[in-house]
Amino acid sequence: MKTPEWWTLSTAQLAVEALAIVAFALSGVIEGARKRLDVVGVCVVAGLAAFGGGTLRDVLLDRRPLFWIEHPGWLWGVLALGIGAMLLMRAQHLEPTERAMQWPDAIGLALFNASGLQIALAAGLPALPAVLMGVVTATFGGVLRDIVCNEIPHAFSDHRPYAVCAFAGGWLGVAAAGAGMGEGSVLLLTAGSTLALRALAVVFDWRLPGWRDAGR
């Protein structure tokens, strides 16, 4: 698993994790604002959305120290983002819609899925648990965000492909890793395919097969 491209990867991985954190924190701020949480709630929901999936992954795999404990700079960033975005929305009477969350959410999904999968593969997990660990990293921040906001998680109930895109992208990544591709390429392929699938799902309004009567 350790190739000469290791150092490059480590940096790439950090950049990827960073982008995903900002994207998800923003989705948390928007959700918190829609629920009219106070400033503590907005910051916590932003932090849960940003760090929740990765933290759950690390607890399940028993990896320590946790990302946000080792790199407190990111905590400061999410805190600043939460307070800043709240002030901005308040000053401008911004009413963020559910649609406004779609694109940061899609980027976060793709990036966290790729980094979660890679960490799971490096830890020696079998294929299916590794793919699921990517999906957990990518979606459970949002799941925790929705649970705290007292809603059935969107990822489980909106009958649109979201976790499914991460799942499919993860299998592509596993196949590529099995075929001997380097870690950086696996990372790019997983993130790219997940993002492409999610973008297609959003643009063409794809639906998952539902219940006869309704499905929300």
Added chain:
Amino acid sequence: MKTPEWWTLSTAQLAVEALAIVAFALSGVIEGARKRLDVVGVCVVAGLAAFGGGTLRDVLLDRRPLFWIEHPGWLWGVLALGIGAMLLMRAQHLEPTERAMQWPDAIGLALFNASGLQIALAAGLPALPAVLMGVVTATFGGVLRDIVCNEIPHAFSDHRPYAVCAFAGGWLGVAAAGAGMGEGSVLLLTAGSTLALRALAVVFDWRLPGWRDAGR
């Protein structure tokens, strides 16, 4: 603790865990279907119900690797069960009622309670935490299932003996272990008494002492 019946037990323990997983996964599928979740939601809720209690126990006791990471076959099974049951229900216009969940739930409760208690005793826990670890293993899959489905957990609010049956069965198991009974017998006794108590509670519609005005 290690007796010559060890190997037999290990197999018995695996069979017990397997049965309980199927029973709880089914309860998750039924709950997910009632809430009209999509296929991702149904599979996640089935997985939470099946693996959630044991995973929480292992995280609290710091045991690794987790059951479903070490044995990915069970993940495939729950995935297949979730998708298969969803297709079946959809094709046959099945409307599963809350009653339909009672029997798989009772079996899962008894089996997980016994295996959770045994693992806790083997880890050297004192009596009360060991009994509670059995109850957590047995009930928190369902609790997580209900929390994700945005309901107050049934186990805490329906004023019927459920966790209480596991609690009583666990103390019987602790007493038997203290009296020097072998592990296999303790396992059987715990599971059997829990199941018997729960069956009595369901058949005779036992109630917990409630609030004067109502209790739901």
Added chain:
Amino acid sequence: MKTPEWWTLSTAQLAVEALAIVAFALSGVIEGARKRLDVVGVCVVAGLAAFGGGTLRDVLLDRRPLFWIEHPGWLWGVLALGIGAMLLMRAQHLEPTERAMQWPDAIGLALFNASGLQIALAAGLPALPAVLMGVVTATFGGVLRDIVCNEIPHAFSDHRPYAVCAFAGGWLGVAAAGAGMGEGSVLLLTAGSTLALRALAVVFDWRLPGWRDAGR
């Protein structure tokens, strides 16, 4: 970090943790009673409120054994408190109000914040994660209590300073530790300032800056 006041501190720390546990367990019993949970629910919600924050902190920091596993006496205490308080409320037609929870809650907040911060500093965490670990210890018992009771956590939505008081008190504690004060004094200062801030917030009905239109 290890000063000659270590032993004294260990005892002081235990007393602090004990008081906080009783205070929070009571808040859980009251919340469970308001939601008309059954006896299992009341005891679990009391236990979650009492041990949830500290358990989450220990899982995040990978500390074992957990407090309530090592000291089962506290589990017996919370169990007895839950059942006893439920019987008492039932006999006397007591209708506990949200206000009745304020003072035990404030004491628990201050004490858990101080002990959580100290454990985090002793584990070598940087300032911000250490402060947040205190806040998590102090508030996430209540957050878990509210999530199980199917409400948006009060701490995130009532637009009153609660977690904010713990956050401010934590920074005071960090500053004092940085200035070389002993552990016992840091503990007292953190708990005292948190309690004072919370008391002021309650008495003078302070509000956090909110959304223009409403905020609950």
